Amino acid sequence: MAGTSFAERTETRLDNAERLCAAHGSRLTDLRRQVLGLVLEAARPVGAYDLLDGLRADKKGAAPPTVYRALDFLLEEGLIHKIERLSAFVGCTHALDGSHTEAGHPHAAQFLICTGCGQVTELDDHGILHALIDATRHIGFTVRHSTVEAEGLCAACRDVATA
Amino acid sequence: MAGTSFAERTETRLDNAERLCAAHGSRLTDLRRQVLGLVLEAARPVGAYDLLDGLRADKKGAAPPTVYRALDFLLEEGLIHKIERLSAFVGCTHALDGSHTEAGHPHAAQFLICTGCGQVTELDDHGILHALIDATRHIGFTVRHSTVEAEGLCAACRDVATA
DNA sequence: TTCAAATATGTTACATTATAACGTATTTTG
């Protein structure tokens, strides 16, 4: 049995994830659950090789494909997002926290990356998405997937900076 | 003297770039000009190692730092953009084509990546930028730099697909 | 002009991120 044990809140979110997978007819295996748990426990976006280190505490022989395959699955299920600018991964708050019974499967989101504290905030702002769709429709481009990432300072870090 | 020779249109854009640099008090050296030329001649986003291959046709001993340093300079001058999802680089149409005398230095832009033909279109849409600023202001986040990239099908490729 | 400082480039080595390819194990389905 997988030795890793997570905080209660994480277990709750993992259970939510498991329900979403079941509803899609896909399987949140022990390994995938463990990788998702490691992503959720991190306060900030985690790189694949950090996850690999975490996995190795439990499964000695883990190798890159182990973690990348799990990440691919979690991305396809919409349980995590990849922050392109950081080559790192975060849990999808929309899918894991909300009571959104329609969640799961990738969705358009926006990410605010604070260069002060490293925290990433997920937005799900329709205005941004609409502005993008509007601008692209003009020139006949059909959007299938969008990446919106902003770097800057969160409220807390800005207050520190201007103090 | 650098042997690489570019199409006339590229030379024109390189001359524009040189003027912009001069106006900033920075220098578009032979090497940087050559790398920018290679970016501009490519019909699509180019990876750093493709550029390195191109450079090596002319300068036998070129190494990764050679091209990465040139790219860093060109990014800082706002002459090229990096497409994060592709780890690849494109010329900035705003800076190089327009008669925008205020151009140069990085600016917020949006990129449409066609998965059919690989072409990338640069937008400079105020609506998208504004929607992003609006959404972030609400939560006290200050945007310093934004990445907006959409993957999908351009008009031409969509027509082929539905034919 | 001459020399010191700043800037740009050369060069070697390495770090980080990601995937290919193939074999084994487990789960599902008829």
Place this chain on the structure above:
DNA sequence: CAAAATACGTTATAATGTAACATATTTGAA
């Protein structure tokens, strides 16, 4: 149960990006 599909193990390597330090070139002031 047996066949097929899915998931995982394992080894090797590809692709992208930097650190560190030496050399060369340009700039600017004495």
